[in-house]
Amino acid sequence: MRSCSDNCMPQRYIDGRTERWLVAWTFVGLQLQSQRKKSMGPFKLNFIICLSLIGASTIGELSASIQDSLDVKGQPIPLVLLAEAPVSVGTSFGSILKTDAPKATTVLDLSELKTAVALTEALEFAPGVDIRSRGPWGIQSDISIRGGSFEQTALLVNGVRWSAPHTGHHLMNVPIDPEDLGHVEIVRSGSGAMAGAGAFAGSVHLRTPTGDVTDGGSAAIEAGSFGWKRLRLHADMKAGNSIQRFSMSRAETDGHVDNSDAQITRAMWVSDWNLGAERWKLMVALEDKAFGAQNFYTSTYPDQYETTQAAIAQLNWEKTGTNWRASAAAHGRYHRDRFELYREGTGWYQPTEDGFYVRNTLGSQAEADTAGLYARRALRNVLKPYEPASWYAGANQHRSLTAAVNGKFQWFLDQSAWTFSADVREEIIQSNRLGAAVEGAPEMYPLADQRSNVDALVSWRGHSESGRLAASVTSGANLNSRFGTNFLPSADVRYRLGPDQEVVVFASAGRSVRHPSFTDLYYNVGGAQGSEDLLSEWADQAEAGGRWVPQQGNFVLEASGFIRRGRNLIDWIKYEQAVPAQDVYQAANLSSVDFEGWDVSATYRWDASILRRARIAYAWVEADRMEQDFISSYVLDFLKTKLDLVTDWSLPLEVNAGVRYSMQQRNQPFAYATGNEVFHLLSLSLERAWGEQNQIRTAIRMNNALDEQYLDIGQVVQPGRHYRFSLIFDLKSEE
Structure with missing residues (x-):
């Protein structure tokens, strides 16, 4: 039998009791004063957050505390939690057992995160996840799930959705090092009502640690191929009921090809207060990136460059009573992006007095500057229309x-529970390319736009007295100031089979929605043409599957199938027979595309063996529509099949090893110039601890060990075989 009930929450402590209570819960959300019509200059943002909770009850104090997926020393999840890790799987409840999840779910613990320098490096080998990188080590990556586009995956951090209204290309600009996470949950199904607008095809949930710590810290130094260098510092401090965590890292590389150099700086402070039944968590995080963007968005003008800055502030609050739990959060994300189609600076392009950008080099590079293109127009437009x-x-x-x-x-009641939830947010952009002209706007940002979004739901979940059957029904709604109201219903059910309830079958169905980004609406530069007439895309989807978890809890076998009926899907397309011929990609709504597929995974952990863990997963996705007289940039360019294998080993001489393998096949291999319809990625790592208290660790990781030549997206060449060496010092205070 499982160690806690279906909801991992207090109903097991109140069965058979009666109570009387009164709860007045007031949530006065968000007041925004932006002076939209007069000036979109400095953001004027005033939060007024009133949270009041008044309750009385005859029930005794809850003795259980919320579980965490990380032990006090930051080591991998204990063996038993392979089967019973509490996760948030797109349901309306804070945490349920992974084995009882009504959706296909994967949990990555610290052992899969600590050897990565970017979250996307770990997600590359996760079941059913498509990571498309424009550069190594998290320089810029898109994330997709089950054939969805990069705009159709929601990202939640500590239960709060992070959004990138400018473009989903910047969603993964996450100012958190993988080493600072407790675990990652991947939900391979749309969760529109629960995870909010944007959870169209799936969602990724990041959780920072909440376990106890001892005073101490760590310092890491890395060096590797292509001039890779990284320095990371981390410190933990405990004082009374509070825990403070500080992290800072700086990384840079010369790049694996011309114009692929990069610098990445991150800093984060997390403060936890545990007051028994009440908990607070404050997070402040910063990230600064600067990188050569060779061929990132177009190969016509390859010498691109980009800098991005992200700043995050988030405050979470949670309180648990005898038969209730309340939580609230305030979140702010500031993001800045500067994109140069012609990289400026010494040795690159220089602006001229007459408004052109010229690179003073010989040969083909000289022909690539704007002045050269302008001069050649008269010679070429007679034979071929040329922009x-x-x-x-x-x-x-x-x-x-x-x-x-x-x-x-x-x-929480005896055998059921109710959930009421709301998320209110404002999304604002200022730009010299996106939005409408605003009187009195700053010279650098003459255009602007903003929109309000509300996600709200009411959900009921109940389970039978034996716990074998559980089901939920959710009524959700999304209200957007520009795109109107969308009703987002959902339902799920799961049933445990067998005398020991080792087999679980589950099914879910629901609707999800995603609104156009500001780039989709407004971008109109360099062969790309957005459209202000775009509609929101939406989908109805259903999933059914099962999982087998033997009593010992160290093995999980899961299989599921899904269908997603997408409508008004947003894509950037180029018509092949346009008259006159134009090399222009236009943002458009595709009337309907249906996706279906299935995935299967098996995970096993050994307590005392050379092979400590193994996970193998296979995923297949198919669409009912192919390109007809147009080229699809995103909707029909998806990962069709994927095979992943992850193993961890305990070798002689106290050496720990990891092997990560992924076989990937895209739906449109002809769109890329490698000639490889299938490519294979292999990552190998070795780690050893030294010293009486294992205070020194050395590690080496080899990525793309097979030296595969491939393009992950567009014409961006990915690096061949490359290495990274790490030296980590763990510093702990004396007891």
């Missing part, structure tokens, strides 16, 4: 702000 870059007036500059507050209240 010169004389329209290029300098870098694209954008800054966006997302401000959100949310709240959730859960009421």
